[in-house]
Amino acid sequence: xxxxxxxxxxxxxxxxxxxxxxxxxxxxxxxxxxxxxxxxxxxxxxxxxxxxxxxxxxxxxxxxxxxxxxxxxxxxxxxxxxxxxxxxxxxxxxxxxxxxxxxxxxxxxxxxxxxxxxxxxxxxxxxxxxxxxxxxxxxxxxxxxxxxxxxxxxxxxxxxxxxxxxxxxxxxxxxxxxxxxxxxxxxxxxxxxxxxxxxxxxxxxxxxxxxxxxxxxxxxxxxxxxxxxxxxxxxxxxxxxxxxxxxxxxxxxxxxxxxxxxxxxxxxxxxxxxxxxxxxxxxxxxxxxxxxxxxxxxxxxxxxxxxxxxxxxxxxxxxxxxxxxxxxxxxxxxxxxxxxxxxxxxxxxxxxxxxxxxxxxxxxxxxxxxxxxxxxxxxxxxxxxxxxxxxxxxxxxxxxxxxxxxxxxxxxxxxxxxxxxxxxxxxxxxxxxxxxxxxxxxxxxxxxxxxxxxxxxxxxxxxxxxxxxxxxxxxxxxxxxxxxxxxxxxxxxxxxxxxxxxxxxxxxxxxxxxxxxx
Amino acid sequence: xxxxxxxxxxxxxxxxxxxxxxxxxxxxxxxxxxxxxxxxxxxxxxxxxxxxxxxxxxxxxxxxxxxxxxxxxxxxxxxxxxxxxxxxxxxxxxxxxxxxxxxxxxxxxxxxxxxxxxxxxxxxxxxxxxxxxxxxxxxxxxxxxxxxxxxxxxxxxxxxxxxxxxxxxxxxxxxxxxxxxxxxxxxxxxxxxxxxxxxxxxxxxxxxxxxxxxxxxxxxxxxxxxxxxxxxxxxxxxxxxxxxxxxxxxxxxxxxxxxxxxxxxxxxxxxxxxxxxxxxxxxxxxxxxxxxxxxxxxxxxxxxxxxxxxxxx
Numbered sequence: 001x002x003x004x005x006x007x008x009x010x011x012x013x014x015x016x017x018x019x020x021x022x023x024x025x026x027x028x029x030x031x032x033x034x035x036x037x038x039x040x041x042x043x044x045x046x047x048x049x050x051x052x053x054x055x056x057x058x059x060x061x062x063x064x065x066x067x068x069x070x071x072x073x074x075x076x077x078x079x080x081x082x083x084x085x086x087x088x089x090x091x092x093x094x095x096x097x098x099x100x101x102x103x104x105x106x107x108x109x110x111x112x113x114x115x116x117x118x119x120x121x122x123x124x125x126x127x128x129x130x131x132x133x134x135x136x137x138x139x140x141x142x143x144x145x146x147x148x149x150x151x152x153x154x155x156x157x158x159x160x161x162x163x164x165x166x167x168x169x170x171x172x173x174x175x176x177x178x179x180x181x182x183x184x185x186x187x188x189x190x191x192x193x194x195x196x197x198x199x200x201x202x203x204x205x206x207x208x209x210x211x212x213x214x215x216x217x218x219x220x221x222x223x224x225x226x227x228x229x230x231x232x233x234x235x236x237x238x239x240x241x242x243x244x245x246x247x248x249x250x251x252x253x254x255x256x257x258x259x260x261x262x263x264x265x266x267x268x269x270x271x272x273x274x275x276x277x278x279x280x281x282x283x284x285x286x287x288x289x290x291x292x293x294x295x296x297x298x299x300x301x302x303x304x305x306x307x308x309x310x311x312x313x314x315x316x317x318x319x320x321x322x323x324x325x326x327x328x329x330x331x332x333x334x335x336x337x338x339x340x341x342x343x344x345x346x347x348x349x350x351x352x353x354x355x356x357x358x359x360x361x362x363x364x365x366x367x368x369x370x371x372x373x374x375x376x377x378x379x380x381x382x383x384x385x386x387x388x389x390x391x392x393x394x395x396x397x398x399x400x401x402x403x404x405x406x407x408x409x410x411x412x413x414x415x416x417x418x419x420x421x422x423x424x425x426x427x428x429x430x431x432x433x434x435x436x437x438x439x440x441x442x443x444x445x446x447x448x449x450x451x452x453x454x455x456x457x458x459x460x461x462x463x464x465x466x467x468x469x470x471x472x473x474x475x476x477x478x479x480x481x482x483x484x485x486x487x488x489x490x491x492x493x494x495x496x497x498x499x500x501x502x503x504x505x506x507x508x509x510x511x512x513x514x515x516x517x518x
Numbered sequence: 519x520x521x522x523x524x525x526x527x528x529x530x531x532x533x534x535x536x537x538x539x540x541x542x543x544x545x546x547x548x549x550x551x552x553x554x555x556x557x558x559x560x561x562x563x564x565x566x567x568x569x570x571x572x573x574x575x576x577x578x579x580x581x582x583x584x585x586x587x588x589x590x591x592x593x594x595x596x597x598x599x600x601x602x603x604x605x606x607x608x609x610x611x612x613x614x615x616x617x618x619x620x621x622x623x624x625x626x627x628x629x630x631x632x633x634x635x636x637x638x639x640x641x642x643x644x645x646x647x648x649x650x651x652x653x654x655x656x657x658x659x660x661x662x663x664x665x666x667x668x669x670x671x672x673x674x675x676x677x678x679x680x681x682x683x684x685x686x687x688x689x690x691x692x693x694x695x696x697x698x699x700x701x702x703x704x705x706x707x708x709x710x711x712x713x714x715x716x717x718x719x720x721x722x723x724x725x726x727x728x729x730x731x732x733x734x735x736x737x738x739x740x741x742x743x744x745x746x747x748x749x750x751x752x753x754x755x756x757x758x759x760x761x762x763x764x765x766x767x768x769x770x771x772x773x774x775x776x777x778x779x780x781x782x783x784x785x786x787x788x789x790x791x792x793x794x795x796x797x798x799x800x801x802x803x804x805x806x807x808x809x810x811x812x813x814x815x816x817x818x819x820x821x822x823x824x825x826x827x828x829x830x831x
Contacts, residue, residue, distance in 0.1 A: 016703050016707065017703075018700040022805045023806040057784060060783075063781075065782075065783075098786065100769040100786070101784040103770065103782070104770060104784045
């Protein structure tokens with residue numbers, strides 16, 4: 001980190017004397033700017049984005065004069081919009097509600113009503129933004145958050161371009177934020193990227209995968225590269241295999257329209273489980289900036305190969321009616337708007353190999369599903385057994401393999417499993433688990449994923465989130481599997497509330513392994 | 519919480535272990551030992567702040583409550599885990615001669631091989647780094663604004679006694695002001711030719727802020743008095759005009775910069791718990807604070823000599 005330099009017209013450089021790299025207390029506050037949210041009436045916007053904006057303001061991290069513009073097809077005035085934001089902040093914000101913070105924010109709320117193909121509305125938006133620059137001093141810096149289904153991207157981005165909203169004036173910026181999914185296969189991902197990159201340069205595009213917050217990524221990197229005791233065993237000499245799991249206990253809820261035809265693999269594996277795998281498997285980056293990280297992740301993704309027999313190394317399933325957590329829940333086909341002949345998988349398990357010196361011969365098993373036993377996301381690095389056990393067979397009967405589990409959700413932390421002697425006179429060794437929890441991670445004092453993201457966008461910090469190269473590489477990994485599934489048969493079934501179909505267990509049994517119960 | 523009367527450090531230590539067993543041996547993941555030293559009168563308030571801060575920084579918290587120094591030495595303690603604390607807690611009440619040797623009680627209870635922080639929420643020793651308890655710590659936190667009398671002198675005493683690892687909550691209080699001022703200057707690059715800080719007549723934070731500005735900007739900073747609360751305004755004069763932050767009510771401030779509309783910005787006076795949590799985030803010496811207190815001592819030496827001259831003249 002160095003001081004911020006400005007070059008004035010006469011060529012002399014200005015160094016802000018109040019900034020000192022030693023002064024690590026000072027938080028970064030973004031310069032004057034505003035945020036425009038498309039799809040502001042949606043769930044995500046109400047539950048996450050608007051509360052995150054308030055929380056940032058409450059922590060004093062938003063610039064003075066920050067403005068929030070909502071865009072949606074509602075007949076609202078600015079006050080109506082403010083009321084909606086107020087309600088969502090009251091309900092979902094993580095920090096306490098303070099009138100003066102609200103007052104400061106609310107003065108900068110604007111609402112623009114219209115359709116995504118409505119020229120008048122975008123003219124209106126442009127006027128609103130110019131107006132904010134004048135009244136609130138946002139300085140022409142605006143970020144556009146597309147909290148809308150991908151099929152509307154081209155409309156909105158086209159409109160932004162057409163109405164001159166996408167090109168910043170000198171000394172100001174325009175940025176765009178898009179949410180996953182980033183396409184539904186390699187081809188659509190490329191199309192989507194073409195639309196966006198046609199209008200916004202790649203450093204102005206922020207892709208968010210909110211499952212994998214920056215905090216989690218940094219926690220993993222710190223664990224792997226700040227310690228001496230993990231790295232020496234982080235390779236095929238010691239690691240037997242890796243299991244990456246993301247399980248949800250909920251069904252598809254009201255997302256039938258989006259989910260059916262997409263399925264678990266595309267919904268979750270393509271983006272954040274493959275990202276998790278890359279973070280676990282990558283080599284040490286030369287520096288902890290976005291670019292070096294991306295390079296290393298890209299190298300891992302490029303060296304991924306699929307097993308030859310996809311029928312033996314993958315599994316998929318669809319949940320049926322059952323009891324989950326004490327509640328009788330409907331099966332996938334009984335969910336609203338799901339066609340009776342749907343072949344969409346709600347559970348997917350795949351095997352990947354990484355062809356590198358470090359990982360050759362270590363399978364990465366990746367699974368995800370809905371209506372599984374409980375909500376959990378974790379990476380389990382399972383080690384080989386000790387080459388020789390100087391104990392009797394009976395002593396180590398209950399000893400399995402050592403494991404290091406990186407828990408991502410819901411209680412972020414690390415679990416280590418190792419063998420320990422059972423107290424008593426008999427020599428008996430059994431597995432014990434030692435837990436570490438990131439203490440501050442779930443207190444209000446640590447900003448959550450959306451806050452970090454919005455702050456990065458406003459600061460213009462290159463995000464740790466994937467750029468389109470990575471998105472395309474992960475589609476290249478997943479596409480052959482999904483295509484194979486489409487051509488062959490249909491998903492097996494599993495009862496809601498269990499850990500997936502029997503075929504998934506058989507898939508691991510073929511390799512002589514078993515899934516962890518997370 | 520388990521009450522131990524007329525106890526010792528080793529009994530307290532074994533109670534920690536028992537309390538953990540009773541709670542089903544949960545993993546603790548404590549990162550430091552936080553010791554605070556208070557009188558009975560301030561104990562409740564201090565515990566509340568420490569508990570909130572412990573959510574961000576799981577710690578073994580040792581509250582040393584100093585009672586009457588006369589009479590027979592006596593150590594009583596309340597020991598427990600959970601109930602709103604993320605680590606282990608012990609409140610240790612000392613009376614009699616042992617009040618002069620609190621370090622002897624604390625030393626056996628420090629977590630092995632991890633940082634120790636000592637916090638004096640109100641009265642602090644004149645030289646924290648040389649204090650027997652302070653010597654155990656890597657980080658020593660004082661609060662000049664919380665001493666009962668003569669806060670300005672208390673601040674200066676702390677400044678003169680600065681040693682790496684010392685810090686004062688009066689300094690922590692101005693982080694938000696400093697951040698906003700730095701950000702304002704980012705947006706309005708240009709040399710600052712003069713500056714002023716307006717605050718309550720007695721305000722260690724305002725004195726530190728003046729010293730910091732004076733040190734960083736290399737200008738004389740005019741320190742003006744107002745009715746508060748706390749700091750009410752800071753003005754940086756640049757060639758293009760004044761950059762000012764004005765806060766009349768202790769909550770909402772207005773940022774004015776040349777050529778831009780006035781902008782409101784929330785600038786709350788933070789609670790002790792938030793200040794403490796910020797302080798615990800970094801445990802290495804604060805170099806910027808070191809430079810600021812040095813400047814403050816220097817400015818004061820000048821100021822005093824000027825005043826003395828006037829008095830004799």
